[in-house]
Amino acid sequence: MKRLLILGATGSIGTQALDVVARAPGAFELVGLSAERSHEPLLAQARRHGVRRIALGDHDAAARAAEAWTGGEVLAGPEGLVRLVAESGADLVLNAIVGSAGLGPTIVALTEGIDVALANKESLVVGGELVMALSEATGAQLIPVDSEHSALHQLIDGEPPGSVERLTLTASGGPFRGRSRAQLADVTVEAALRHPTWAMGGKITIDSATLMNKGLEVIEARWLFGTPYDRIDVVVHPQSIVHALVALCDGATLAHLGHPDMRVPIAYALHHPDRVDVPVPTLDLAHVGALEFESPDLDAFPCLRLAREAAQAGGTATCVLNAANEVAVHAFLSGRLDFLGIPAVIDATLERLPAARVHSFDTLYEADAEARRLAAETVQVRA
Ligand code: NAD
Ligand code: MG
Numbered sequence: 001m002k003r004l005l006i007l008g009a010t011g012s013i014g015t016q017a018l019d020v021v022a023r024a025p026g027a028f029e030l031v032g033l034s035a036e037r038s039h040e041p042l043l044a045q046a047r048r049h050g051v052r053r054i055a056l057g058d059h060d061a062a063a064r065a066a067e068a069w070t071g072g073e074v075l076a077g078p079e080g081l082v083r084l085v086a087e088s089g090a091d092l093v094l095n096a097i098v099g100s101a102g103l104g105p106t107i108v109a110l111t112e113g114i115d116v117a118l119a120n121k122e123s124l125v126v127g128g129e130l131v132m133a134l135s136e137a138t139g140a141q142l143i144p145v146d147s148e149h150s151a152l153h154q155l156i157d158g159e160p161p162g163s164v165e166r167l168t169l170t171a172s173g174g175p176f177r178g179r180s181r182a183q184l185a186d187v188t189v190e191a192a193l194r195h196p197t198w199a200m201g202g203k204i205t206i207d208s209a210t211l212m213n214k215g216l217e218v219i220e221a222r223w224l225f226g227t228p229y230d231r232i233d234v235v236v237h238p239q240s241i242v243h244a245l246v247a248l249c250d251g252a253t254l255a256h257l258g259h260p261d262m263r264v265p266i267a268y269a270l271h272h273p274d275r276v277d278v279p280v281p282t283l284d285l286a287h288v289g290a291l292e293f294e295s296p297d298l299d300a301f302p303c304l305r306l307a308r309e310a311a312q313a314g315g316t317a318t319c320v321l322n323a324a325n326e327v328a329v330h331a332f333l334s335g336r337l338d339f340l341g342i343p344a345v346i347d348a349t350l351e352r353l354p355a356a357r358v359h360s361f362d363t364l365y366e367a368d369a370e371a372r373r374l375a376a377e378t379v380q381v382r383a
Contacts, residue, residue, distance in 0.1 A: 007095050215304045306346050
C-alpha cells in the first residue's frame with residue numbers, strides 16, 4: 001500500500017484524484033487531506049475515505065471543522081499544512097493546490113524525501129531551479145500531473161539521453177480561439193469560464209482562455225525535462241486529443257493521444273510506475289474524424305509571449321509573472337478587471353519589477369509579495 005497525502009483535495013484535481021483512489025481498493029492508504037476554506041466538503045471526504053488527519057489553510061474554517069469532527073485531528077493555517085506534510089510519513093504527496101501557495105508544501109515534501117505528484121505547476125513556475133535542485137539533493141521524484149507533461153514524461157521515458165531534440169505542448173486555444181484582440185475587449189467572466197474541452201478550477205480555466213496556462217506550462221516543461229526554452233514549442237489543437245509530442249534526433253516524432261480526462265494523468269502519477277484501468281473510452285480516431293493544428297495568435301493572446309519573455313529573463317521574472325497573473329485573474333473573476341486588463345497588469349508589473357537573481361526561497365517569497373502589491377495597484381488604477 002502506498003501512503004498518500006492529497007493537498008487541495010476539494011478542488012477539481014483533488015476530487016478526481018479521490019475518484020482514482022476509490023477505484024483502486026488496497027492500493028493506497030490516505031494519510032491526510034487538505035483544503036483552504038471548504039471545511040464541510042473536506043470533512044465529508046475524510047469520513048468517506050477513513051482519513052484521520054486534515055488541514056485547513058483558513059483558521060476559522062479549521063476551528064469549525066474541529067468543532068464538528070471527533071473522528072480525527074484538524075490542523076490549521078499554513079503552519080498546519082506544513083505539519084500535515086512533514087509528519088505524514090507519506091510515500092507520495094499529490095499537490096493539487098492552486099497558485100504559488102503550493103510552493104511551500106512542494107518544498108516541505110521534497111525536503112522530507114517524499115515523492116510529489118505535481119498538479120501545482122506554479123511550484124515550478126515560481127521556484128523551478130531551486131525545486132529541481134532540492135529534488136536532486138534528496139532523491140525525491142516529481143511526477144507531473146499536468147496532462148501535457150504527463151504525456152511528455154511517458155514519451156521521454158526510455159529514450160536514450162541526448163536523443164530528444166524538441167518538445168511540443170498542445171493548447172486547446174480556449175473558448176476565444178480565433179478571436180482578434182478587439183473582439184476580446186468585452187468578454188464576460190461567464191464566457192471565459194466556458195472551456196471547450198476540459199472541466200477545471202476557475203483560475204486555470206481563465207489561464208486557458210488567456211493562453212497564460214500554456215506559458216506557465218512551457219516554464220514547467222523546461223524545469224521538469226531540462227529542455228532549453230528555444231526547444232519547447234506550442235501548437236494550438238482544438239480537439240485536445242494529442243497532448244504532447246517529442247521530436248527525436250533520428251527524424252521520428254512521438255505523440256501521446258487520448259480523450260481529455262484528467263483521471264488518466266492523475267492515475268498515471270499516483271500509480272507510477274504501475275498502470276491501472278481507468279474508465280475512459282478507447283480512442284476511436286475514425287469517430288474523432290479530424291485533428292486540427294494551428295499557431296497560437298500572440299497578438300490576441302499576449303500572455304503566452306509575456307511568459308516566454310519572463311522565462312528568458314530568468315531569475316525572479318517568472319515568479320513575478322505568476323504573482324501578477326494570480327492577482328489579475330482574481331480581479332477579473334471578481335469583476336474588477338476586464339479581460340484585456342489581465343496581460344496589461346502582468347506586463348506593467350514585470351516592467352516595474354525587473355528580474356533579479358534568486359539566492360534562496362526567501363528571494364522568491366519577497367518577489368511574490370512585492371509583485372502582488374504592484375499588480376493590485378495597477379488593477380486599481382485601471383478600474
Ligand atoms: P481548484 O481551484 O479546483 O482547487 C484548488 C484546491 O486548492 C482546493 O482544494 C482549495 O481548497 C485549495 N487551495 C486554494 N488556495 C489554497 C491556499 N492558499 N492554500 C492551500 N490550499 C489552497 O484548482 P484545480 O483546477 O484543481 O487546480 C489545482 C492545480 O492543478 C493548479 O495548479 C492547476 O494549474 C493544476 N492543474 C489543474 C488541472 C485541472 O484539470 N483542473 C489540469 C492541469 C493542471
Ligand atoms: Mg495542462
